[in-house]
Amino acid sequence: MASEDNRVPEGSNLPDKMVIDKMVIDKGDTTYRIISKSVTEYHFIVPFDLPDEERIEVGQIFSIKDKSLTFLARVLNMEHSSNYDGHWDTTLKGTEFYDADQIFNRVIAEPLGCVSTQGGFRKSRTLPTKFAPVTRAKKDEFEFLKKVMGDIEIGYLRNGSRVVEEIPVALHSEAMDHHMGVFATTGMGKSNFMKVFAASCMRLAARGESKFGLLIVDPHGEYLKGKKDAKGLMHLTRYRSGLACYSTDRKNASDPGVEELAISESEVRPEDIALLYEWSPPQRDALDAISRIFSSSNWLEEIQSNEGLARMMQEGFKDTTVLVLVRRIRNVLEANKYIQKRSSLENIITNLQSGKVVLVDIPRMSDRSELFLLSIISRYILEAYKKEDQECRKNCLITIEEAQRVLGEGSNTSRFETIAREGRKFGVGLCAITQQPKLIDKLLLSQFNTLVVMGLGDKNDRRQLEESAKQDLSSLDIEIQTLEKGEAIVSTLNIPFPVPAIIHRYEDYLRILGKEEKDESLVRRGGFKPFLE
Amino acid sequence: MLRENRLKVVAELMRDHISLGGIELFFRETQLCEEDFTVIEPQDFDGRIYAVDGSNVAICSWSVANLNLIRAGYAVYQGREWQKTVITYDDVFLADPRICSEEFDPYLKAFFGLKGIDLKDSDLDRLSTYFRELQEYIALNEALEEAHAGDLLIYDGGFDVFEPLRSVLHIIFKRAEEKGVDLLGISKSSSLSWGKDISLPFVQHTGRAGTLLFPGVPWYVGLKDKLVDHGQGRWEGETYIVRFAGRSDLAFRVDAPAYLAGHIGSALSRLAAYSRSSECLGYPHALFRAHRDIRITNQEGSFMRQKLIEVLAEMGLSHSQMRTLTQDFHDILEMRPGI
Numbered sequence: 001m002a003s004e005d006n007r008v009p010e011g012s013n014l015p016d017k018m019v020i021d022k023m024v025i026d027k028g029d030t031t032y033r034i035i036s037k038s039v040t041e042y043h044f045i046v047p048f049d050l051p052d053e054e055r056i057e058v059g060q061i062f063s064i065k066d067k068s069l070t071f072l073a074r075v076l077n078m079e080h081s082s083n084y085d086g087h088w089d090t091t092l093k094g095t096e097f098y099d100a101d102q103i104f105n106r107v108i109a110e111p112l113g114c115v116s117t118q119g120g121f122r123k124s125r126t127l128p129t130k131f132a133p134v135t136r137a138k139k140d141e142f143e144f145l146k147k148v149m150g151d152i153e154i155g156y157l158r159n160g161s162r163v164v165e166e167i168p169v170a171l172h173s174e175a176m177d178h179h180m181g182v183f184a185t186t187g188m189g190k191s192n193f194m195k196v197f198a199a200s201c202m203r204l205a206a207r208g209e210s211k212f213g214l215l216i217v218d219p220h221g222e223y224l225k226g227k228k229d230a231k232g233l234m235h236l237t238r239y240r241s242g243l244a245c246y247s248t249d250r251k252n253a254s255d256p257g258v259e260e261l262a263i264s265e266s267e268v269r270p271e272d273i274a275l276l277y278e279w280s281p282p283q284r285d286a287l288d289a290i291s292r293i294f295s296s297s298n299w300l301e302e303i304q305s306n307e308g309l310a311r312m313m314q315e316g317f318k319d320t321t322v323l324v325l326v327r328r329i330r331n332v333l334e335a336n337k338y339i340q341k342r343s344s345l346e347n348i349i350t351n352l353q354s355g356k357v358v359l360v361d362i363p364r365m366s367d368r369s370e371l372f373l374l375s376i377i378s379r380y381i382l383e384a385y386k387k388e389d390q391e392c393r394k395n396c397l398i399t400i401e402e403a404q405r406v407l408g409e410g411s412n413t414s415r416f417e418t419i420a421r422e423g424r425k426f427g428v429g430l431c432a433i434t435q436q437p438k439l440i441d442k443l444l445l446s447q448f449n450t451l452v453v454m455g456l457g458d459k460n461d462r463r464q465l466e467e468s469a470k471q472d473l474s475s476l477d478i479e480i481q482t483l484e485k486g487e488a489i490v491s492t493l494n495i496p497f498p499v500p501a502i503i504h505r506y507e508d509y510l511r512i513l514g515k516e517e518k519d520e521s522l523v524r525r526g527g528f529k530p531f532l533e
Numbered sequence: 534m535l536r537e538n539r540l541k542v543v544a545e546l547m548r549d550h551i552s553l554g555g556i557e558l559f560f561r562e563t564q565l566c567e568e569d570f571t572v573i574e575p576q577d578f579d580g581r582i583y584a585v586d587g588s589n590v591a592i593c594s595w596s597v598a599n600l601n602l603i604r605a606g607y608a609v610y611q612g613r614e615w616q617k618t619v620i621t622y623d624d625v626f627l628a629d630p631r632i633c634s635e636e637f638d639p640y641l642k643a644f645f646g647l648k649g650i651d652l653k654d655s656d657l658d659r660l661s662t663y664f665r666e667l668q669e670y671i672a673l674n675e676a677l678e679e680a681h682a683g684d685l686l687i688y689d690g691g692f693d694v695f696e697p698l699r700s701v702l703h704i705i706f707k708r709a710e711e712k713g714v715d716l717l718g719i720s721k722s723s724s725l726s727w728g729k730d731i732s733l734p735f736v737q738h739t740g741r742a743g744t745l746l747f748p749g750v751p752w753y754v755g756l757k758d759k760l761v762d763h764g765q766g767r768w769e770g771e772t773y774i775v776r777f778a779g780r781s782d783l784a785f786r787v788d789a790p791a792y793l794a795g796h797i798g799s800a801l802s803r804l805a806a807y808s809r810s811s812e813c814l815g816y817p818h819a820l821f822r823a824h825r826d827i828r829i830t831n832q833e834g835s836f837m838r839q840k841l842i843e844v845l846a847e848m849g850l851s852h853s854q855m856r857t858l859t860q861d862f863h864d865i866l867e868m869r870p871g872i
Contacts, residue, residue, distance in 0.1 A: 018639060018640065018643035018644065020621050020671070020675065022619050022620065022621055022675070023619070023620040023623065024617055024618075024619050024620075025617060025618040025619075025826060026616070026617040026618075027615070027616070027617070083825075084812070088812070096809055096810055096811050097810065097811055097812065098615070098810040098818045098822075099615055099810075099812065099818075099822060101615065102812075102825075
């Protein structure tokens with residue numbers, strides 16, 4: 001109890017009211033501000049309980065405005081975090097969090113670069129000021145991307161799961177002879193991507209703007225007229241003139257726009273047979289000797305005759321060795337009925353060189369037959385393009401499905417490796433499509449300058465790509481794992497960072513291309529707008 | 534040398550201290566009964582909760598005086614929403630019994646109209662505790678000025694304080710009563726004890742008894758007329774043992790000034806509604822926040838110590854002089870780094 005004599009008497013020299021130098025910590029805006037960490041990694045925090053529509057996703061792009069620069073950063077990961085130490089969150093009872101400002105999610109983002117007030121984009125060599133505000137990047141902040149996009153539209157920019165329809169993603173024709181890889185597990189939309197890609201190429205060809213011819217060999221019969229509800233390339237009637245079709249299927253070939261595929265016997269070489277089988281050393285020797293012993297134009301017939309067998313034996317080959325060769329050659333000829341006296345190859349080359357999309361439809365053919373045909377056509381193309389450069393000739397891109405068969409380590413298909421290594425010199429590029437990039441030779445993969453990655457679950461596949469890609473994909477590991485069907489990461493030299501994209505749905509793209517104004521440049525007017533129709 | 538059976542004896546004693554053997558014995562010896570327990574119905578309210586706390590860290594000491602970093606303030610909540618934390622004092626305090634009245638008196642006069650207190654004979658360590666408590670009371674006073682009738686003002690600690698500052702509390706109680714603000718002191722630890730032969734922990738054992746009798750619900754029990762060793766026990770109010778959340782095993786000592794006697798149940802109901810956070814279940818959340826925002830971390834202490842060395846060095850003191858002055862010989866024996 002206060003004793004009365006302890007009190008200061010009224011009126012005595014009571015000091016003026018002492019002023020306390022108070023410091024008030026109030027609800028500051030601690031979230032959505034850069035808090036760390038370096039030039040190569042940004043951290044900021046966001047509320048732990050964001051509503052669904054504001055959730056942060058891997059791959060989402062944020063902008064950080066800092067004086068005259070706008071930094072762009074892509075979310076790589078998020079972590080639960082708090083200002084509390086220790087294992088408080090595993091020992092607590094109940095879920096009634098009171099202090100939302102103390103519990104948050106830490107967002108880890110990778111800098112993409114920075115945009116100056118003049119709109120120029122460059123890689124960032126500095127870091128944003130601490131506590132610089134972070135916001136979701138808006139469409140106008142991606143405008144600079146329009147300037148670096150190419151002419152082959154494939155989809156839209158994607159910001160997390162959100163589509164940025166104002167920014168079409170388009171590959172550069174000029175990069176196609178630097179090879180392209182399309183990587184995705186089954187069902188992620190490889191075929192849809194290829195049809196969209198081919199449709200854009202057809203459009204360019206029909207408008208006389210094409211810079212390369214595209215060869216697609218389709219063993220599944222899905223590109224020509226489509227399958228079930230999916231449409232094919234022939235459905236793009238508006239730009240049909242940009243497509244040349246060849247088919248081994250009589251019914252398909254009865255269509256006036258489709259030529260029945262034929263390869264002349266004289267165009268088949270022993271090395272085309274060689275890549276189809278495993279050979280013993282004597283058999284390999286015998287194969288190598290064929291072109292020396294027989295005429296190049298008639299060797300297929302000659303070797304199957306009794307005289308042919310005798311000539312081979314005269315050269316020292318055992319009859320059993322030669323008979324294996326002959327039996328295998330007969331099998332190949334039996335399985336590939338398109339080997340005839342006439343040939344479509346000359347036409348194919350002409351169409352490619354004029355910049356068209358050439359679709360070779362070989363439904364119901366075996367893997368081996370497909371490989372055989374691809375080998376013959378590729379060799380023919382490479383030889384044609386090795387000849388003296390013609391002024392008006394367009395470059396060529398050869399598509400290989402299940403590319404690991406021919407570009408894998410130790411595969412005996414040196415032809416495709418040669419194209420991968422040397423094709424660029426002659427204007428020939430490869431478009432390798434595979435579910436298993438881990439099986440593709442790492443050195444060959446490093447030659448691929450354009451990568452379209454559409455979801456890879458296997459970490460060995462991702463690692464192989466990351467180690468070989470020209471742009472750094474290692475930080476995108478989580479995003480690649482979490483890509484949904486139709487989503488892709490597009491990495492190409494002409495675009496300054498790997499771009500997240502949503503690939504157009506082919507049927508939507510067809511519909512809009514069909515209505516396109518004749519001379520309007522699709523990319524220039526901001527891509528098509530399927531969702532706005 | 535410690536014999537094994539000696540340790541066993543001590544362990545048995547500890548067991549007797551910790552465990553509540555039988556509730557009947559506890560009730561018989563403390564005069565508590567089941568009817569003394571009152572179940573709390575947590576009740577939301579529109580008012581604010583002000584939670585006051587303080588912290589002090591020794592910076593250095595030289596046998597006859599010492600230097601402490603002291604901080605005091607309060608956190609403000611509206612329901613479950615933290616509004617702000619106000620730091621009312623954040624400074625060093627030089628504890629020298631001869632001169633420290635100069636540090637106390639201006640505050641006592643300015644805020645409480647008191648003449649000052651004689652601390653010449655006080656223990657050195659206790660001086661900084663007194664000063665921290667004084668700053669906490671000033672924080673209480675500041676919070677009280679900001680509060681409105683019906684608000685809750687809670688303090689981290691008891692009101693059963695030593696004589697020198699009792700007058701200050703008396704004035705705070707009076708101001709709180711006049712303003713219609715409910716003031717409660719909540720102690721995380723308590724020396725309340727019971728038992729004839731040995732000192733048994735009263736709060737823990739009451740908590741255990743409450744859990745057995747009223748599982749899963751919050752409750753409180755008043756200690757008026759109970760056989761509990763209150764220590765000094767001379768202050769103007771009542772002490773309660775309170776479990777704020779049914780799902781928590783923890784009970785706390787709660788001191789309430791006498792003016793709250795008529796509506797202690799209402800005050801505790803309102804506080805219990807905001808003592809259910811996951812961050813610190815069963816403890817008033819505002820106090821949890823106040824503790825975290827106001828505490829002085831070891832890092833801050835080290836930083837202040839370093840700055841002090843720099844200032845002393847600028848004044849021409851050598852490190853060797855500083856060491857000689859400030860190092861406790863125990864530190865030398867223990868090979869601890871000193872100032």
